[in-house]
Amino acid sequence: MRTTIRLALALLVLFVLGVVAVAIFRPGMLPQTAVTTPVNATTAYLARGEYLARAGDCVACHTMPTGRDFAGGRAMPTPFGNIYVPNITPDDETGIGKWSADDFYRTMHSGLSRDGALLYPAMPFASYTKVTREDSDAIYAYLMSVPPIRQQNRPHELRFPYNKRDLLMGWRALYFKEGEYVPDPKQSAQWNRGAYLVEGLGHCAMCHTAINALGGSSESKAFEGGMIPNQNWYAPSLTSNREAGLGDWSLKDISDLLQVGISHRGTVYGPMAEVVYNSLQYLSDADAEAMAVYLKALPQRDSEPRPTSQARLVSPNVMETGRKTYEKWCAVCHGGEGKGHPPNYPPLADNQSITMASPVNSIRMVLNGGYSPGTRKNPRPYGMPPFAHMLDDGEVAAVVTYIRVAWQNSGTPVTQAQVNDLRKLLPE
């Protein structure tokens, strides 16, 4: 009951904000000029656009698994219903064939469709707004050069009131700050390049900043991590050395994780494997390193204290079950001391992703296994088998507890109930 009232209040606030915001800041109408910028279609320019489109991972959402590139149609499940991603091939009727470079920039920069409709923030315009006009034009030129595909867009299936686009004015007032990236003169060119990629095209904040009940991310919590709605993976904090904070990683390990998918400190799986597969593996070494420089320098903001020794107590029976399970199933790859065989079999000892407060990813890996993505620098990745059918909830909880506390790891025990909740979900 109280949640209902709270939700109703929240919606009311949103609505009022929306109305006010519509009145005051009806956003982003660029001057509609009759003269369109001539498209510079040299091969080098198109290749640059393609590179940037990959850095922005456009293809991941705008392409169906077996569909034609950029033809859209893919359902994106959100807590508010399904959003169907539009066709961005240059088809005149169903795609963006009639869009000008101005129209395209306005979408990237202001989150408005060509007809002025407000875009849902599933499109990461809150990040893409940082992209320069020059880069937006190059991406536009590239998209105009791909084969046009005639495929009608599917209307979204969002529940009331989320199907009312004008409510997005409220969302925008709270969570959207329009503006291209402004380099910080106190930082190096490399750091600024990394910041531009991470905050802009890379749209890392979409997952690595917690999403609240209104589907927004608070800037003050930037990169502090959060559950990814509907995918049920935990995107770790990039600012906490207890999670995926990279303060004590080498630059090589960070750039390898991004570009290769594996490193001596950890490996990507799940949604991050998709990002590496579709996007980050194509980065130049210089850009991967720039991102690494920026990520490593993010301020450390450990919002959570280290767990107390009380919180880390594990019953001897659980520890013994965990140890036996580990010896039987895990030690062959990860080693008796949890050192693994990096980069191919990741270490579990002294690995932040094992000990961080949320055990979700570790439990999911034990249940469902996983392959790191096949990339240009690691085309034949190693994989972990699923154990959901071999181990019961008690054994999974025990073995995850074991790897979180053994070898001086500083994690806390997990419960059978946590395992059971994740077991009910489909692997994805």
Next chain:
Amino acid sequence: MTPPSLSLRRLAIAAATGAAFWALPATAADEAVPAFKDLDSIEARVQGCVTCHGQNGQGTQSDAFPRIAAKPAGYLYNQLVAFRDGTRQYPPMNYLVAYLPDVYLREMAEYFAKQRPPFEAAGAAPADAAMLARGKAIATGGDATKGIPACVACHGIRLTGMEPGIPGLAGLRSSYIAAQLTRWRVGSRHAAEPDCMKRIASRLSESDIAAVATWLARQESPKDPSPESSNLVRMPLACGSQR
């Protein structure tokens, strides 16, 4: 339960190689436990498969997972690509291979196609004689009145499949065979067009599927599990996966 011969064989291999990268755990008498000799090998890379499909693709005790050893590489590759692209739906597989490139999936397929692990003893679950007779009739002679060709016409007289795209049926459990036929019949599993298996499965009744799956799973294991070569037989229906 693992047949003792298997665990003895494993111990013998472990003792003989001596160069085992990690010592096999004392409890490794289980074909589903990860184990490998060299880290930089395809064997080590496919450890992601073994808890379901067994160390050598022989299958495991779990009914849901098929034997994949010695199936034609083309068939295994088609399945891996279909799982990756979501055209064959099974969430645990879709998830595992989602971000693996074609060349690597081909290598995995070829690895398991080369494996020759022994068969388990055929299951002898009770079945009534009429059902077995119907199953045998469909498998070995088909049903001309319903336009159903014999299984053996394409899957081989020894049920070991045919290069490059038709899987062996030997060593599969009846529940797995029945589930796949049902999926084809209701349209949730497909193969390349022309989809011969769809034409056949849609002509089978539910009781036909139960009968043929039961009969197939009771057959003696072939001595040589290799698939037949593709140019020996003229197939009764056109199949896209044979092109």
